Amino acid sequence: MLTALLVFLPFGFGITDYIIGKKSEKTRNSFAVITTFIELALSVLLLLTVIRGGASSLLNLDIPHVFASGMSLRADGFRSVYSLVTALMWAFTTLFSQEYFRHEPENLNRYYLFVLATLGATQGVMLSGDLMTTFVFFEILSLTSFTWVMHEETQGAIRAGYTYLFIAIIGGLVLFMGLALLQYETGTLMYAELPSALSARHAAGSGRLLAAGICILIGFGCKAGMFPVHVWLPKAHPVAPAPASALLSGVLTKVGIYGILMTTVEVFLENALFGWTVLILGTITMFLGALLALFSVNLKRTLACSSMSQIGFILTGIGMTVLLTAQGAGETAGGTIVGGFSSLGHHAAMAMSGTMLHMVNHSMLKLCLFCAAGVVVMNAEALDLNEIRGFGRNKTLLKISFFLGLVGISGVPMFNGYASKTLLHEAITSGIHEAGEGAAITLAQAHDLHVIEWIFLISGGCTFAYMLKLFICVFVEKNKDLRKQEVFDKAGKSYMNAGSTLVVFGTSILFILLGQKPVFGAIASLMTGHAGVLEEFRPLSFECISGGLISLGIGLFLYLVFIRRVLMTRERVYADRWPAWLDLEELLYRPLLTKWLPAIFGTILSVFGENKVLTRVCRGLMMVMTNTVPQTGEDRLLKKAAFMVFYLFAAVLKVLSMGTDALIMLSRKTVLRERVITGKAQGTLSFFHKKRDEIREGYGSLTANFSFAMMFACIGMLLILGVIVFYIVRR
């Protein structure tokens, strides 16, 4: 009941809001805020019910016979916490958008409609009890969130919107394929039933199962921003409005993660191959995102690439969970298939809690950081680092919030990112320790894990470096343009209102809270369903601290040496050193779709009937028919002769027209060198063109009476039918 309310209420209120918005803009804005806060209250209620072990009628909902295989909503620790995070993000961003959109109040009706609809769909995903429900809401939110990217309707926004939409659709379809394979393989898509359904048939079709898994991974990965389908992420964020960016990066990427995580836990928990795939893709995403962020000179683009990198961290955690479980099962000589959160071993549960905590942390961090970026945008109306340099020099609250975001995301001890990153690091090291011959992680693979560990640490360092770059640029350095700096300094306290302050500063206080062991320990136990999972975890032990410090050290080194020396010019200007051609989308995806595939299809098609040969034959035959039907000569010989004459005439015309066609084609390609013959060029038609048109006119008039002949044929057929009716009646 409660879950259903959480999912469907925003849809209804969104439409109401749209209707209100036609009348009054003010009421619409407050109504949207109220809706999101109602949602927040509901999800708090849901969380409390889950903690108290409330009635399942409140938490669960099944609607059979809709879509392909019914629909179900469930609430447990993980789901309800994420439902709360979602509602919180929405409430805060909607509050923030009140001030943000004051300077560009266009298309807001549409914006609020789709924001609220997406809220419902996101809750639908987060509370879904089967993959089909996940998929349905996933598709809805892909399409509704697309309008956020397009919101400003500039050239750049539209281009980014196209990329976002088509990646979303590719993802949806690949996922669709994966679900169909999984459904066929297991006969169910209910998360709770998948593990048991699997054990019966696993041995027979593991290849197909893996194919299904890869499809699902890529499908959800499209939304999560996983390499190689991350291309929309760095493009969509800079053009989207800041509150929308916060949601895109804070929640919508987690929707993809939710799908990957649930599928992994319920289906592939013991599949080491799948685990490696996720781990490697996660590592690439993590490193690539960090690298892109390092090079970026745009505030929101940096944050977007950072999101991608953090998603990589989360994927690494998921991959390690699988490997550690597989490792445990290998040692106990199992072969029994496990699934679900309850079957995680100790190490795996630690890895899983790291993953989940990092999800929550990243959502919160990106809420704060993107809203802070929004404050910059609405005051300075620029995103380029050189233009906004020195913006926050005397804006204390903003500075503190951003600083807390910086220390949170880069994993400084005692702040929230540190705990989750350390847990993820622990997962990798315990994988290395547990490696052994014949197990899921062999000794040789332990070396690979070492490499991954170092990439992990370097990526963490990059995080520190690019966040430091942003912080020092915006809050410490002075702008090169002194007049601009004066304007920035004069803004004083009027740069954000009370609501925005609550959002930006209030969220940043959470980072300290979430960094304390009792808090994150309790959250981890609730989310993974393993009570006291983090009891043995000592965040301030030497091993943990040293891992964190290595990472921070790398970061400081990168900042001082790489960013200050290489990525800045001698005049101390931030330069975009990333080669422009090195862009997966421009390099591969767009040409593939707009040039290569059409060319291939065009070639094949011209072989298969798209050339006009068959059409010409048909037309010629019809012409002969047309010209012989109206003849009424008594003499059969005459008829035959007439037929022959017409046939010859038609054949000659045919040859002539085809011949001229061929000649024209030849001349176009060689002598005339024309590309397109437009209607305007009538006067300049060549001799061949004119001749061809004359000939066409000639035989065109011969065949014009054809449809009358056909009408007669129809009438004849109808007469036959009349006779049939006559027979029936006579009987």
Added chain:
Amino acid sequence: MRNILIIIAILLPILGGARLLVSAPKSVPGKRIWCEVIACAASVIVWIVILGGPVGDFTVYSFTRGYRIAFQLDGLGMLFAGMVSLMWPFVTLYAFEYMGNAEHKNVFFAFYIMTYGVALGVCFSANILTLYVFYEMLSLVTIPLVTHYQNSESMYAGRVYAGYVIGGAAAALITVMVTTMYTTPSFTLGGHSFHELPENFMLLIYLIGFFGFGVKAAVMPFHRWLPTASVAPTPVTALLHAVAVVNSGVFAIMRLTWYVFSPQHLAGTWAQKVAVTVSFVTLVLSAGRALRERHFKRRLAYSTVSNLSYMLFGVMLLNPAGYTAGMAHMLFHGVIKMSLFLCAGAFMHQSGRSYVYEINGAGKKMPLTFTFYTLGALSLTGIPMLCGFISKWNLLLAGAQAGTVYSYIGTACLIVAAFFCAIYTLSVTLRAFFPVSDENRWKGKELTDPGWRMLLPIGIFTAVNVLLGIFPGPIMDFLGKIAAGVI
């Protein structure tokens, strides 16, 4: 009694349409009422018959021993007849507004209504000979509709159309004659084994029939007539070239495959391989071709080519799941493509433009039309909560169930084609609602949504699209029963 009703349902539109040719009502409302009443009456009769359950086979005329004109009503016939009869009255309503200023309206509506009767004849036919007769008549009565505008372009289209469909029917006639010689009189699910014939000869005959009837279902080498024929008035392209005519081709192939030849005997043979390959090649290539097409209706026509092959792919998997999915796609694609074509027609009628790049910005002026269009486009792509998803889902499951190399390649092609579909349909939506500002052609120009006669049918088809997408249960159960031979 119900036998007579079936014959009335076929004859009523034919005679009612013929009356318009002989002595049409003088006033415009009179003509409209006549057409609408005929269409609705026939639909009501069809539904009375359908709701009464199946009707056994009865002969109306026997040429000679075994060769007879006979009607019956079984599950597949119910599906096709129910679908056609629900659509015709609405599209007729749409046609009144669309053809408002056109010439030769009498001729147009005469053949338009007559086609309804002939299409019902195809649905109700009880053996392949009857099917063939009505199938051929369907080709003939629709030719004047294609050539309606009487300009050189539509005359050319008419000739191409006639050449293809008559040629295809001629090929099908070979199969019709041979099978009629060896089979029992009426369609039964499971078909006949044809053990009297050498196996390869039987398969050859089957393939000739497949390609012969496949001309109307626009399988690859014979698909060109469909885009060419899209010069016809939109009600014709929508109802005939997205539903009635092309689906009669698919319908005939379903009859041939499942009711004349037996799926067990065809499964695993080279004939099946050829047919499956042709259908998945068609579905992906024509979707790719639609990407390059700039004419709005022709692009949708290529999309129809692609979607018809989805159905054929389902049917040619030769398992009940695939057959069910094929039938589901026949129904759902009909609903979706109808709404898409009607939206395209609404745009062309209101603006006088017909190319995709001329749509830039039109969505803000015609919000309802393009919202309906978007829902149709999403459904065709296979977005859940809309009905196109259900049939694609079942096709994929059936493909996985068949488990052959061909079916896996086919399902992969299906996904690729669905992606192309997203691009070629949604790019229209994007142009309409989110034009790049300097290319907004309709800014400050006069352009509005069409009147209720055009919007109502579009709205209803869209509503059906959504409803079937959310509650597909009853329909899918019904189709499952057809495939199992219960109905």
